[in-house]
Amino acid sequence: MGTLVDRFDEHDGPVRGVAIHPTRPLLVTGGDDYKVKVWDIRPQGRKCLFTLHGHLDYVRTVQFHHEMPWIISASDDQTIRIWNSTSRNCIAILTGHSHYIMSAMFHPKEDLVVSASMDQTVRVWDISGLRKGTPQAQPGAFDTFDSFSTVKYVLEGHDRGVNYAAFHPSLPLIVSAGDDRQVKLWRMSETKAWEVDTCRGHFNNVSSALFHPRHELILSVGEDKTIRVWDMSRRTAVQTFRREHDRFWVLTAHPELNLFAAGHDNGLIVFKLERERPAFALQNDILYYIRDKYVRQYDLNTGSDVGVLS
Numbered sequence: 618m619g620t621l622v623d624r625f626d627e628h629d630g631p632v633r634g635v636a637i638h639p640t641r642p643l644l645v646t647g648g649d650d651y652k653v654k655v656w657d658i659r660p661q662g663r664k665c666l667f668t669l670h671g672h673l674d675y676v677r678t679v680q681f682h683h684e685m686p687w688i689i690s691a692s693d694d695q696t697i698r699i700w701n702s703t704s705r706n707c708i709a710i711l712t713g714h715s716h717y718i719m720s721a722m723f724h725p726k727e728d729l730v731v732s733a734s735m736d737q738t739v740r741v742w743d744i745s746g747l748r749k750g751t752p753q754a755q756p757g758a759f760d761t762f763d764s765f766s767t768v769k770y771v772l773e774g775h776d777r778g779v780n781y782a783a784f785h786p787s788l789p790l791i792v793s794a795g796d797d798r799q800v801k802l803w804r805m806s807e808t809k810a811w812e813v814d815t816c817r818g819h820f821n822n823v824s825s826a827l828f829h830p831r832h833e834l835i836l837s838v839g840e841d842k843t844i845r846v847w848d849m850s851r852r853t854a855v856q857t858f859r860r861e862h863d864r865f866w867v868l869t870a871h872p873e874l875n876l877f878a879a880g881h882d883n884g885l886i887v888f889k890l891e892r893e894r895p896a897f898a899l900q901n902d903i904l905y906y907i908r909d910k911y912v913r914q915y916d917l918n919t920g921s922d923v924g925v926l927s
Contacts, residue, residue: 619887625656627665634679634690639872645688647676653690655702669700671707678720685748689730691721697732699747711742713768720781729769731791735778739793739803741770741810770810772803781825792835794823800837800847814852818845825868829890836890838865838879846890858888 625646634647637658643666644656653669653676674693681688687708688700697711697718711721716735723730728745746767777796784791791803791810800816800823821841828835833849842864846856863881870877878887897906904915905925912926 619885623658623663625654625663625665627654628652633675633677636678636680638681639683643681645679645681647672647679647690647692649675651676651692651694653679653688653698653700655688667705669698669705669707671698672696674717677718678722680722682723683725687723687747689721689723691718691732693717695734697721697730697742699730699744709744709747713740714738716778719779720783722783724784725786729784731782731784733779733782733793733795737773737775737778737795739772739775739779739782739791740768741772741791741805743767743769770805772810772812774801774803774812774815775799780823783827785828786830790828792826792828794826794837794839796822798823798839798841800826800835800845802835802849802852816845816847816852816854818854818857819843821864824864824866827868827870830870830872832891834890836868836870836877838868840864840866842881844868844879844888856890 628646628648628650630649632646632648636645642657642659644658645653647653651672651674655666657664657666672692672694677691679688679690686701686703688702690698695714695718698707699709701708714734714736718732718734721730721732728748730742730744732740775795775797779793779795782791782793789805793801798819798821802813803810804813816835819839819841821839823837823839826835826837835847835849837845842860844858844865845854848855860881863883865879865881867880875889875891876887878885895907897904902917904917906913911924913922914925915922
């Protein structure tokens with residue numbers, strides 16, 4: 618069972634976004650008080666380090682950059698802000714969406730951001746200009762930010778608001794989840810982006826979707842009280858998990874372990890998708906086992922390991 622380690626109570630009202638730093642003991646949160654807060658989560662120093670002010674409405678998602686000292690936040694004020702966590706200043710304001718921005722995420726390797734909005738679009742932003750310098754804008758002088766981030770693609774295809782969009786960890790792909798009950802797969806090239814296909818099966822709003830870190834699978838959760846697992850190549854559902862009373866709202870994957878977490882109306886569940894011990898059978902000195910959809914044969918005497926069936 619999960620054990621409560623600590624509570625962080627400084628936000629006024631609901632907390633909608635939360636993320637842990639990939640390498641440092643830091644937590645970033647965003648809430649309905651329009652604030653972004655950064656916390657020290659070391660056992661000896663659990664406290665709020667600083668608060669970032671600037672958003673004019675609810676903050677939906679927050680995330681640390683994997684390399685630079687940057688934080689990204691998405692808000693109902695129709696802006697995405699990028700903050701420098703060292704100087705504690707806002708270094709970019711991305712404008713262009715015409716409704717609430719439900720999520721904004723950094724690309725795991727490239728200088729890109731993907732965002733999802735109630736304006737029914739997914740947008741990809743080029744933020745490479747941020748590495749070249751930081752605008753020295755006075756408070757309120759936001760026009761200086763424009764040259765540091767530009768819209769690269771606008772992806773249109775959802776029939777209702779889009780709740781979440783995420784990059785693939787290694788391929789030029791995006792997955793998005795919307796109130797049209799659809800999970801969409803998009804592909805990017807250097808010059809354009811386009812819709813590849815749609816996963817249909819949810820019967821209420823889809824709250825979140827992501828790519829499996831190691832397999833060709835998409836996971837999604839929704840207000841229909843289900844977690845669904847889709848085959849990425851066939852775009853068909855391969856597994857569905859249902860709760861009786863609780864709608865699902867958020868979904869995340871552990872960066873290294875075979876662990877996923879999904880948040881619902883009354884808490885969260887942590888789950889695994891595949892067996893960690895393969896199916897096997899031992900006959901005399903030969904071990905038969907399953908790996909990557911193959912039946913393999915391992916000779917305990919000679920150490921030979923060969924595939925026998927696919």
